[in-house]
Amino acid sequence: MAGTQKVDMDGKPRAVIMNVAMHLFGKQGFNGTSMRVIANAVGLLPGSLYAHIESKEALLLEIVADGIERFLAAVEPHVASSGNPLDRLRKMIIAHVEVVADNPERSQVVFHQWRFLSPEYLPEAIERRRRYEACFVEVIEEGVKTGLIRSDLNHRIAVLSILGAMNWTPEWFSPDGRLSAAEVGDLMANTLLGGILS
Amino acid sequence: MAGTQKVDMDGKPRAVIMNVAMHLFGKQGFNGTSMRVIANAVGLLPGSLYAHIESKEALLLEIVADGIERFLAAVEPHVASSGNPLDRLRKMIIAHVEVVADNPERSQVVFHQWRFLSPEYLPEAIERRRRYEACFVEVIEEGVKTGLIRSDLNHRIAVLSILGAMNWTPEWFSPDGRLSAAEVGDLMANTLLGGILS
DNA sequence: CGCATTAACAAACATTTGTTTATTAGCAAG
DNA sequence: CTTGCTAATAAACAAATGTTTGTTAATGCG
CATH class of the missing domain: 1.10.10 (Arc Repressor Mutant, subunit A)
Known part of the structure; x- marks a missing residue:
């Protein structure tokens, strides 16, 4: 059965x-x-x-569009808020992990299945992803300008490393685990911002 | 045409x-x-x-098995080698990025398509992935013991962050770009090991 | 040449795919 | 009760799926 x-x-x-x-x-x-x-x-x-639905692709389109929107809605408020860039970046990381943890499957669709949108809808999805990356670029560059973030490292590589670490979370995060999403996000921020050196 | x-x-x-x-x-x-x-x-x-081939799945199986093996072959030598854990970890990160850069598509298969192996072959693939993660866990824990790596952070989260950042590289790395694979790996190691704080 | 082997072709196979159609049951309003 | 509407069903559609078949062209060797 x-x-x-x-x-x-x-x-x-x-x-x-x-x-x-x-x-x-x-x-x-x-x-x-x-x-x-x-x-x-x-x-x-x-x-x-x-x-109830128009087509299989309409399902995918709506899931992807709505999914990206959730990430943007959670992260964008911190981009231009007050407070120093480092604190804001930490909040963005936590917010991101919280969205992932709220629904890892949806996140996987957002991260990987958008490729299968037809050419008609692809550009919009890609643009939204670019906008999302831009959020992190902006805050990091501000952090560099204000001297809070090292200027000797490649910003693009740093952003992509942070995004990569975050986008990998649906692969292993479990809602049943010991750590809450916010805790995981905070610990990830510790690693990504402070590094692992003692 | x-x-x-x-x-x-x-x-x-x-x-x-x-x-x-x-x-x-x-x-x-x-x-x-x-x-x-x-x-x-x-x-x-x-x-x-x-x-020339037995089935579609045989193709996938061979690509995945061979792919994981390449990552292991590139990284494992550094796990138990001489030198301090931090240098070894850096070398492992560079080696990983070099394997990705050598063939981003293969890496995507290794990272994402192994799911579609039939239950018969799944366990072995999962075990090899686990073994790969264990390499990084081992070196990091050694780094903590020798005092080179912060002991105040969650090791598991740190490893998963590093792995996530590395596994995201096939998403954006371009062989035609300005930076070579080794350079990208080195820059990523700077970010992941040293953090972004100034 | 003659013969075995290899690897390609052309065609079909049984299933599965996303989707459409015609029809029927359930239910609220007049 | 009857009408109208919603949403489900049953059945079928054409196309695409992975794979198998029988046959033919090419190749190397005695």
Whole structure:
């Protein structure tokens, strides 16, 4: 009786479908997830999905767009806020990890499955990703100008290292673990900002 | 006439097929790459591939196994070598980036497509990944014991941050860029080991 | 040449893919 | 009760999937 369990359809069924698709896309990938397994997980027949959604790609598009928006919404407020750049950067890292931890599967879709958007929607997704990176570049450069951050290192490499470390978190973070998302984010900030040297 | 160009079949055709599949798997994903597009890229008809390979999954298995082995071969020598842990860790980071840069697509397969191995081969792949992580854990813990590395930070988080930063490199590294792989690795080591504080 | 071997082809295979259609059950409002 | 609407079903669609088959062209060796 595996995989035959229904999902409570309280609330708009479109949201239920989106949610199920999000988890499956995150775990099996977009191309590794058929409409039939989505339907089965929701508790519907394949064709019935199309009463609520337009297409498989529309699902992906909405998940990706909404997902990126959540990261931006969590991080952008700290970019231009008051306080010194270092504290702000720490807050951004924590915020990022919190968004990841809130839903690792969604994060995986945002980080990896956006490639499978059709050329029509790709540029917008890429632009939003660029905007996200720009947030970190901006704060780091401000930190360099104010003398809080080393000026002898390659900023681009530093930003990409930080982003990489953060984007890897859905790969290992467990909501059942000992550390909360905020704690993990704080510890990551310790490593990334202060380094590991004693 | 797009996609009809043949590939020079010098050398064993199996290696050519593997190489083509590796690049496509890395860019489009395992499930996003059909045997037909592989065949077309190689310059063969779909069925002809099976004179040289056993199955699509056999391709993936070999690419993943061989790929992980390259990372291990590059990094493991530094784990138990002489020299202080910090220098060794730096060398490991550089070695890792060099393997990524040598073939970013292969790295993407190693990092992301191993999920699509069948349950039969999954455990071995996971075990090899674990072994790889263990290399970094070992050196870092030695660094802590010898007092070279801060003991006030979470080692696991530190290792995962470093691994995350490194595993993100295939996402942005370009062989045509200004920096060589070794230079990028060195700069990343600066950031990850020393932090960004001034 | 004659013969075995190799590797390619052309064609088909059974399934699975995303999606559409025609139809039916459930239910609220007049 | 009847009407109208929503959302599900059952069934089918064309296309694409990984793979197998029977056959043919090319190659090396006695």
